[in-house]
Amino acid sequence: MYGNSARAPFTEDDPAVEPISPYGASKRAAELVAHSFHHLTGLPTTILRLFTVYGPRQRPGMAIHRFTRKVLAGESIPLFGDGATKRDYTFVSDIVDGILACLALGSGLATVNLGGAHPVSLKELVELIAKVCDRPARVEHHPPQPGDVELTCADISRAGRVLGFCPRVGLLQGLERFVHWFKEQTVAV
Template structure:
């Protein structure tokens, strides 16, 4: 198949592209290489992808409608995997317009392009952040998600609403994936596990919020990619038994579906740090701080729907996953011991 992956120089996009290229697919990768985090890391990911003769790189901003239209005029895609987004919860407090441009306007342009090309299946990244202030655990797709606690979360919920509208109006099959704290090699430097590693190796203090009383459903990158790949041919169909008097937010009479994709095993943040210390062979200097605005105490994915749909089952333990990350990190930054 010919597959468009937006955000191909990003963390999840890079790993997904490698997996599909290794499987023999043709991949077009779109990315704007913005400077939200180290652009060199994005360039190094892209350089690896360009080693494949079935990969084409499109440097572009998805909020540029003309650029998106031109891309779809040059290619007919069997699948579109939309992973590009302005990421990060705390950055959305400082630069909200970046989230509207990328996550709302950019996604709308992708929807429009898929609509006119009649793309057989659009898979897009949502986020566990949509659960916001919800306290019921584990988070299930049928739960209402009406109380976001960050603009980032609000834009991800908006993506789900926009997708349903296009599924309803134009019959565009859409699948949204609520990612839960993805980690692993080639990861994002703005994520806690990455910055913790950098600071522990440099002998610097790490800041741990809510005094360490937090839990996250850390999900290893290979498990995430496995879920994406399994869903590519699991094209949603409208549910004829959909109950409009008691509507399930994750399903529809339209060809629309939303799934959690996580590890289903939340980890105490302090256990996570101790595991990272063990992988690094070095103790962390910890500064305990109050909760941050826009953050949540716990995430926990109910993945039963995805298991039932495509047999998804995460296999990577936190010990194994962090060990692989540290091995990659130390090799990648071999010439820069502090990870700078």
């Protein structure tokens, strides 16, 4: 949604007018619909910008799920680009805490970022997943995908100030929880 913004971390007030993918554009379009609905109805509206949510029950097509499955199966992970792109991974329980805090306020807050505030490169992510799985990761390099942004990084100071939001689950701990869940699901099938 922010595109390849020159400024990081991304604040809620940074312009989000040049998304570089249909996904980013659709997120921005949804925000504009919410703003219009608020204007027409007066219904209190809060837009929560969630940064790379992961954890148990996440969609199987997402990177952490796919990479974990591939590492555990001894298969190669397709890595697009040189692995330097960074994402602000946020564990699902931290996101839920932020959403519940927002609902508890009961009034519209405009826009609030919910993220982990510690971007990690794709290369580092693969290494961490391999460490947690206690298996080597094989990587298959591919050209960068069009529409992939170089960095996502949430400025969560507004969320902290207004919601008391403070992510509690670091990436390594979150990956350990995810891999534990993933292995349980694999055994259950």
